[in-house]
Amino acid sequence: MVKNKKSNRLVWILSLTFGPIVYCILLLNLIGMPNIEFIKNNIIDLLVTIAVCWSVGFVSVWIWYWLGKFVIKYGPFM
Secondary structure (H helix, E strand, O other): OOOOHHHHHHHHHHHHHHHHHHHHHHHHOOOOOOOHHHHHHOHHHHHHHHHHHHHHHHHHHHHHHHHHHHHHHHOOOO
């Protein structure tokens, strides 16, 4: 079985960027846009939230990747 390096690289890039992208979209869609003072005063909360979103995005992309490989290998379960 030949491994595709481009698809593996895409999964790594997607897993590293999915969480922060979702976080930035949610941050931009807040009703009261946070300003620089708010971010400066709550920098620890901001960093923790980014870390949580990054880790959730990283894990979710790899779960979908491995589930896809499992379905391709063992599907269609009948």
